[in-house]
Amino acid sequence: MQRVPVISTDNIPLMPTKPSRARRWIKEGKAVGQFNDLGIFYIQLTESQSSDRTQPISVGIDPGKLFSGIGVQSSLYTLWTAHLELPFKRVRERMDNRRLMRRARRGRRINRKLSFKLRAHRQKRFSNRKxxxxxxxxxxxxxxxxxxxxxxxxxxxxxxxxFEYVK
Structure with a gap:
């Protein structure tokens, strides 16, 4: 069964509720529906709540190189799951392109008509390796x-x- 996240009037997260109760609260004017940056629908209460007690809720992350899985779980329900497409390939391609461009710029700076000893070379720096x-x-x-x-x-x-850690 799906659950709808609930936020208090002070932006404090409360326990998720059933969709039918969330619809009723919106219809009665006790809450307003909103979407967060991930596109998850949640309700924010307009009136002060009777109780702010919560139960333990955990987030599980299964990391990978190209994809990661994330899930939000209470003791009874799986509240939210996602399959993230990670930016690994895109970042790697951009770093490779950056390296090629840098090498091309360095190649254009050197006057190859001079003998090797007279060329303007940058000194080798080895202390910058972390x-x-x-x-x-x-x-x-x-x-x-x-x-x-x-x-x-x-x-x-x-x-x-x-966080799942696998060697």
Missing amino acids: QSKLAPSIKANRQLEIRVVSELSKIYPITGIY
Whole structure:
């Protein structure tokens, strides 16, 4: 059974409700329906709620290289699931193109008519190599997952985030 996220008048996420109850609250003027940045429909109460108690709700992330799965789960219901298409390939292609353009620019700067010792070369710099660097494609993947989870935390009272880690 599908559940509709509920937000209080103070933008605090409350427990999701049944669609029939959400429709009734909208019809009676107790709530207004809205969509968040992920396109998820939720209702925001216009009157103060009687109780702000919530149950544990968890987000599970199954990361991958090209796709990731995200699900929001309460003890009884699966509230939301998604299959994210990650930007890995697009970022990698752009980084490859950037490298090709940089090499072409460097090649145009050098006067090849001079002997090698007289050419204007940049000195070799080896101190700028970091070993703890995260690849831009992997970083973009994780940042997309973080953005999605932060949007979900605005409409669901999330108490835990579980990340599947596989070697």
